[in-house]
Amino acid sequence: MLDESRIQELNGKIVKSKEIFLQAYDRFSVEDMRLIWSGGKDSTLVAWICLRFCEENNVAVPKAFTIDEGDAFEEIDTFLHKYAAEWNIELDWGRNEDVLKAANYTLNADVNVSDLNERNQSEIKRIGLDLEKFPFEAESFVGNHLMKTVVFNTYLEESGTKAVFQGLRWDEQPTRTKDDYVDDVPAGELTPAHTRFKPILHFTERDIWDTTRYFKIPYCPLYEQGYRSLGAKTTSNIAEAGVPAWEQDLENTVERAGRRQDKEAAMERLRKLGYM
């Protein structure tokens, strides 16, 4: 149970998030905005805050966009379909069909670069790779680029999207600590100019769960099994089996990959090297 001051604190954080939505609505029309909704806890909270903001301000809800990188959890697909319908959010799905086809829709299958379309081939060159083939994995360097970044850029271009809402958080990764709430991304060689709004940057992982649980916001059932962070199916790991994410030691362990950064791990390594 949360005490009154904690509930107030969370409400304060939601108010801050709504200010970011207000900035977005001041600058863009709703047709040009998209919620980026992966079905994970963070982007689901963004969608939920957005719904409340729209209701309070009597404005339309933007469409949402989700990326299927070809290695998704069925539970996430089900979750997204269910709540998109229940919340009446129009959800677009994006996938790199060209790569999926070249990989025969099979994980780890070799993809011949010459089988890909011009866009994908030039994208591979753009990130500095000179490959003849690569194994299809959603979260490898090349896979991540083709299956997420390229899909995202292509969607922005084709749908004319000018602004997106993302569920990034400062405490997620050390590299995120410099992020701003509003990020105007200039046009790149293959990236259309767009603005990224990050309404929940100030939420910690603990804040996410306290808010989600207190306001009874839906979440994907995988979190109950002990997942802390949901990415591609084959590269996401259960952090603590059978312990729901919100009951884990969120403050002293790292969210991604179920990291076990502790004394025990260091000592075990030293032992293996013969130093203990």
Place this chain on the structure above:
Amino acid sequence: MRNVILLTIDALRKDALGCYGAAPSRTPFIDSLAARAIRFDRCQSVGPYTQASFPGILTGSYYFESGLRQRQLSPQRTIVSEPLKQNGIATAGFHSNPYMCGFFGWDRGWDMFYDSMEEEVSDMVPYMLGNTINTKALEWLGAHVDRSPETPFFLWAHYMDVHEPYVPGQSYVDCVDPTLKMGQDEMFALFKSVILPRDATDPGRNGLLRKLYDAHVLEVDNYVRGFFARLDQLGLRDNTVVIITSDHGDEFGEHGGLSHDGKMISELINVPLLVVDPEIPGATVCDTVVSGIDIPQTILHLFGMDRDARFRGESLLPLDRYAVPGCYGEAIGKLTHKMKDTDQPVFFYQEEDLRIVHRVEGNSWQLYDLGTDPGQQTNTIADAPVAEEMKEKLEAKISEAGGV
């Protein structure tokens, strides 16, 4: 502004590299880099094992001030990543040596720090291989260049592959000695029964261990090649200075031991040091005595930053301005893998070819003239005319470094 990459290779002896005289060479790629690099011929590590040496390389401090006998890096020490990050330089470190893990305090000042501690490792290969270090480091680098191409970066990657237990893959063994056919379990048995107990009594077996070691040297050369190939792809070679060095070497019975421990001997404290600077196209050889403690100031210099008093040492560049007459190092004089509370400190000081070593245990002093005695076998402390002067210099260094 330019970028700086520091590549360190754990336990890589200087004389294991072709560019430092190894024949046949096991490091064709690093040799090719040396052909257009500054090659330091007298670089010493400030300690003969990781814990004693890395405080020099990354914090510009000596072992005892970094946190004597403790694995935790003293909060008083500054890691070179910290002032860089404060100056807006992107910083990232990738390694798999438990002594430098985040838990022991080495994760300060990095935008991205990977120490591999969350990964499962086997007994036979108790660290992540160089290809994983490359993947992690180069993914970060690719993303950095993509996201903020104008922001200079400092990237540190450390390879563990040469470090025991020497269990190299057969393809590397074949290159060193195609007649050598050992199972990996047999190699691992040597680690348990020969290396850990420091049984260097059989010269033939020491030679065999050296072959397994050399196979790993070949392997790590390959990873360095892969790393540079990606730098080329990212178009970073022309504006990036790469520093390559090691934290210490390994012994194969030359002084009666194996592996590395608290001995101030050439096999352990002579280290390679190459500075691959695209603005200096040809090969330059520098035979001034320098040490790992100079690396943090050198990195700051390369980023155009002023000398920072929190780090000892001096910038190695420009070469003609480096004016430190000698180098110093300290460690606990343990003679096994494990450190006991009763183990006493050991110190060295070196000027040109003269190296003086002091072991607190038994109050012993040794002086070597590496010019006439490169194997460091003949102690001349009793009759060398410079003995007293060198002794005074080492004593002054010990007290200046803070004593014990």
